[in-house]
Amino acid sequence: xxxxxxxxxxxxxxxxxxxxxxxxxxxxxxxxxxxxxxxxxxxxxxxxxxxxxxxxxxxxxxxxxxxxxxxxxxxxxxxxxxxxxxxxxxxxxxxxxxxxxxxxxxxxxxxxxxxxxxxxxxxxxxxxxxxxxxxxxxxxxxxxxxxxxxxxxxxxxxxxxxxxxxxxxxxxxxxxx
Numbered sequence: 081x082x083x084x085x086x087x088x089x090x091x092x093x094x095x096x097x098x099x100x101x102x103x104x105x106x107x108x109x110x111x112x113x114x115x116x117x118x119x120x121x122x123x124x125x126x127x128x129x130x131x132x133x134x135x136x137x138x139x140x141x142x143x144x145x146x147x148x149x150x151x152x153x154x155x156x157x158x159x160x161x162x163x164x165x166x167x168x169x170x171x172x173x174x175x176x177x178x179x180x181x182x183x184x185x186x187x188x189x190x191x192x193x194x195x196x197x198x199x200x201x202x203x204x205x206x207x208x209x210x211x212x213x214x215x216x217x218x219x220x221x222x223x224x225x226x227x228x229x230x231x232x233x234x235x236x237x238x239x240x241x242x243x244x245x246x247x248x249x250x251x252x253x254x255x256x257x
Contacts, residue, residue, distance in 0.1 A: 093253050094172065094246030099160060099217075100128040105236075107132050109153040114185035114218040120157050128241055129177075130156075131234035133223075151180075151223035151235050157216060160243070164212030170246040171209050173217065174202040174253075177239030181222040187215055197223075197233060202244075202253060 104123035112118060133149040142148045162171065173184060179197030183190060187210060191203035209215060223235040 093250060094170070094244040096174070096242045096244050099158065099241050099243050102158060103128060103130070103237075104157045105130065105132070105154060107152055107154045109220075110155050113155040113157070113220055114188050114190070116188050116216045118157075123155075123157070126156075129238045130236045131238050133235040151225070153220070153222045153224055154236060156219040156221070156237055159214050159216050161213065162209050162211050162215050166209075166245055167211040168248065169206075170248055170250070171205045172202050172244040172246065173205050174200065174242040174244055175219075175237065175239070176200045176241070178219065178221055178237050179223060179233045179235055180225070183220045185216075185218040185220075188218075197238075200239070205243075 103126050104120040105126045106113075106120070106123045110118070132154055133151060136150040138148045139150070140148060142150060173186070173191065175182075175184070175194075177197065177200060178194060181193070181195055182197070183193045184203050185191060186205045186208045189208045191205060191208070192201075194201050219237060221236055223233075
């Protein structure tokens, strides 16, 4: 016996949409990097997953746990349209992995911070969504402390990112044990 696809969608946590393509990146601590009006046209175009350290110069003065590669502070940005027909749903951003200390913004508003890079995390974007319009996601990643692990960690958004649309009343992703 199988459950019809529409019913399966209603009883699951939400409908995930992978948003790995068409991000902008800069390896620099940009003032107001979360600002919607910031001009990021000169930033590098990247797809996720992305590790900026692997393109750095090897240096024996850096830690072995970073692969003797530099860390630093980087910003990621993505402009995405949230369809008007999604209004009334909860909208989450789910990050499978960001190394290291990160802060996520939507349309200039902070959605939350994450102090480490090994655990996936999710933020509620619903309060700041502009439905039927472009929305700007910005992520500041701080991997300026080089000796912070026993093995190579990389730097940046190193796993998939998802936008999840959920019914207003639902069981949270990690809500039932």
